[in-house]
Amino acid sequence: GEDVEQSLFLSVREGDSSVINCTYTDSSSTYLYWYKQEPGAGLQLLTYIFSNMDMKQDQRLTVLLNKKDKHLSLRIADTQTGDSAIYFCAEDNFNKFYFGSGTKLNVKP
Amino acid sequence: GAVVSQHPSWVICKSGTSVKIECRSLDFQATTMFWYRQFPKQSLMLMATSNEGSKATYEQGVEKDKFLINHASLTLSTLTVTSAHPEDSSFYICSARPGARGDTQYFGPGTRLTVL
Numbered sequence: 107g108e109d110v111e112q113s114l115f116l117s118v119r120e121g122d123s124s125v126i127n128c129t130y131t132d133s134s135s136t137y138l139y140w141y142k143q144e145p146g147a148g149l150q151l152l153t154y155i156f157s158n159m160d161m162k163q164d165q166r167l168t169v170l171l172n173k174k175d176k177h178l179s180l181r182i183a184d185t186q187t188g189d190s191a192i193y194f195c196a197e198d199n200f201n202k203f204y205f206g207s208g209t210k211l212n213v214k215p
Numbered sequence: 216g217a218v219v220s221q222h223p224s225w226v227i228c229k230s231g232t233s234v235k236i237e238c239r240s241l242d243f244q245a246t247t248m249f250w251y252r253q254f255p256k257q258s259l260m261l262m263a264t265s266n267e268g269s270k271a272t273y274e275q276g277v278e279k280d281k282f283l284i285n286h287a288s289l290t291l292s293t294l295t296v297t298s299a300h301p302e303d304s305s306f307y308i309c310s311a312r313p314g315a316r317g318d319t320q321y322f323g324p325g326t327r328l329t330v331l
Contacts, residue, residue: 139319148221148308148324149259194258203249203310203320205258 110197112206119214124182126209128195131176135197138171140180143192143208152180152193187213218242219311221323228299229331236294236326238309244289245311249320250282253306265292299330 109131118124130138136157141149155162155169155178162169168181178195192208218241228234238248247266251259265271265286273279283295292311296303306327310320
């Protein structure tokens with residue numbers, strides 16, 4: 107599969123902003139996604155961005171895409187303890203999803 | 216909308232037995248369904264892609280005789296782990312795609328398989 111990389115851990119305080127980063131290798135990816143996985147659960151789609159966009163905002167979530175550098179980020183504003191989970195980025199490459207390793211977000215009260 | 220269910224949510228079986236996992240799209244028709252496997256603290260790995268009425272396409276390294284996939288209808292796909300062994304213990308997640316490329320995948324809640 108394609109290489110999609112994420113940092114493994116991020117720890118923030120409640121109320122701060124969290125920024126989770128992701129790099130990918132395939133420039134032909136059409137869509138890039140962010141998913142959230144809570145312990146023992148499946149994946150919840152948070153947001154996605156089309157590859158011809160630079161930014162997408164959805165309430166507390168902001169996705170930034172730098173296609174030149176193949177860099178994707180997810181910013182969570184006003185992070186809450188309920189945001190603690192593993193966040194996966196994924197790229198859509200010819201009808202196949204390739205996932206990053208996941209970033210475990212820990213939110214301290 | 217766009218709900219995908221899996222059954223069972225967890226299963227424990229003896230080594231050598233076969234286990235069937237169902238994946239259903241509850242409120243949409245799924246042109247394509249995908250099966251993933253996730254080991255503890257690791258990412259999801261795509262196992263196979265199935266389209267209704269045709270044979271599944273398996274990723275490299277996935278044994279098609281071991282992991283039998285049947286996509287019988289536009290709302291149901293099944294994964295059968297045949298002659299299961301302890302190393303098959305994992306979290307299996309399915310996803311379903313409503314239509315043409317460009318639609319996202321909607322994920323099921325996953326099935327935890329433990330083989331004793």
